[in-house]
Amino acid sequence: MSLHAASLTAESDCHTVAAAVGVPVPVLRDERNGDTVVRFVPKYADEALDVRIRWAVRGAAFAPVIIVQGGISADRRTVRDADGAGWWEALAGPGKAIDTDRFRVLSIDWLERSDLGDALAVSTTDQADALAALLTGLDIGCVHAFVGASYGAMVGLAFAARHPKRTRRLVAIAGAHRAHPLSIAIRNLQREIVRLGDRLGDTAAGLDLARRLAMTTYRSALEFSERCADAPVFDADDDHHHFAEEEWLKAAGASFVQRFSAARFLALSESIDLHGVRPEDVRVPTTLIGITSDRVVPLADLCDLQRRCGAAAELHVIDSRYGHDAFLKEASQIGALLVEALDHQGT
């Protein structure tokens, strides 16, 4: 093992890494990707199952752990690493708001329905139970914080409600105790579009349109106004006009189809809609972050959650032209709030 890139593998133990004498001491890193099998009873199954969880740890060896989970299309690569960009690298990494020189970031790939045997769906409580079981498997008693955004915030709330002793704080960004009924209606249509394509023999085309529809809910009306100034153009080949709005969304749909399966999309989209946590059951100090222009998670639901929360909860609201996606785009505003929340108990 090289001392200068002192990375730990899943098989190694960070306690075995020692500094060399006479050379600058590198910061010891705990940089592992691992698979761990845990056992729990999924919400929509009858009995306990062995479930394989793919996880990643990135940060300073021995440092306090922060669970970081994003939206349904995020994966365990939260921080940039040698293999590529992390989905939240603007906010998590060395010297960032979630500072991997001070903390270790632990993230998992979301479970999908096929990971749960015959379960009829995958729930946010399943993801939360899997994370709690993983902590046990990794011999981590209690994490410094659970930071979740979008679907990750829903899972964080389920985690705080079911495993309150396993985290000191919850930071929930752009996610609430329920899915809003209007958002459910629109996600249901996204799934119906995928199923229509699937039934008629072009699943990818369905998934593409479903993702485009999702994009219309993720971004703000203002951003659409600013981006889409070009006049429509008639195309004789397909005999209709094309609009600037379409071109933008088309690119988003095409890229999604390359990296996401329809089955995974259906399972995780439905998981959002099945989500429900009683705010009163959340008995962990909580920082909520909402976005004024978020049409997926309306502020009213976050206000309701804050008021009813079973522990001290504060709600911060940021202004953004990015709608729900502000959790990915507003690194500076979100970062400042994260630093404050993570320093809450002193570290």
Add this chain to the structure above:
Amino acid sequence: MSLHAASLTAESDCHTVAAAVGVPVPVLRDERNGDTVVRFVPKYADEALDVRIRWAVRGAAFAPVIIVQGGISADRRTVRDADGAGWWEALAGPGKAIDTDRFRVLSIDWLERSDLGDALAVSTTDQADALAALLTGLDIGCVHAFVGASYGAMVGLAFAARHPKRTRRLVAIAGAHRAHPLSIAIRNLQREIVRLGDRLGDTAAGLDLARRLAMTTYRSALEFSERCADAPVFDADDDHHHFAEEEWLKAAGASFVQRFSAARFLALSESIDLHGVRPEDVRVPTTLIGITSDRVVPLADLCDLQRRCGAAAELHVIDSRYGHDAFLKEASQIGALLVEALDHQGT
């Protein structure tokens, strides 16, 4: 012809109807359905065409005429008649806000692209030019008012900009000088869904889903919250959960497929997105009515329109839980504003 149901046919002339002696004089009615061929150059065509317009008149014979036009799914039956309900009978009819004992309501079936020969699209200016040509054909110089809602409001604005001498006032409800880019994006997806179904062999299924998607934009978040309290139910036959939101939208989609063709939907939906009128060109006194919860036509656009309007324009804003569809649902609030607007010049 019965005196008590003294209706005029398109072929008759209202001047020939006389009151009988010795019996109560019935209000003379002008109740005609007609087809008239007019000639104009459609915006997306190269030359003048003969275009057949299907129209209806309902009201007191000789009374001032009010053009009344609704959304893309409305037709010329605005007022209830012997054949069935009118799409706006809550607001137009004997003794209603648009009082057919005092006025005559003139409405047309929207032109669709197939009515315009080889034109590449049907525009709001085409509908406006068709209405102006129809007035000439019916020997009506200037109408008392043009009352348009939704797509009808867009056509009303085009009419006021192009034919300002043909109406004394414009009342535009839930429609602006442009389609909002976010709304364009979502309507574009509706059309893509129809085309997906069409390409894969089930146009009706595509049209159904497109209409469901449209419904999510027509109604308010609050109404979804209030209507959709039932818990989701797993259906083993199709192997996924069903949500209350879906059941409501499903009914709306199914009923639309029964009464609307895909071609008509594609043409009129695109027509909305191609719409554009310079507010400065609207040189007719105008009453604008907006709805706080309308996500299809945001209030900001109506404020912009009011400020830039080429003639005196007032903007009224009503509060409603029905979103864009408030123009169909809030008869009492809209009715009061209509009465005020129609009495503006005294009649």
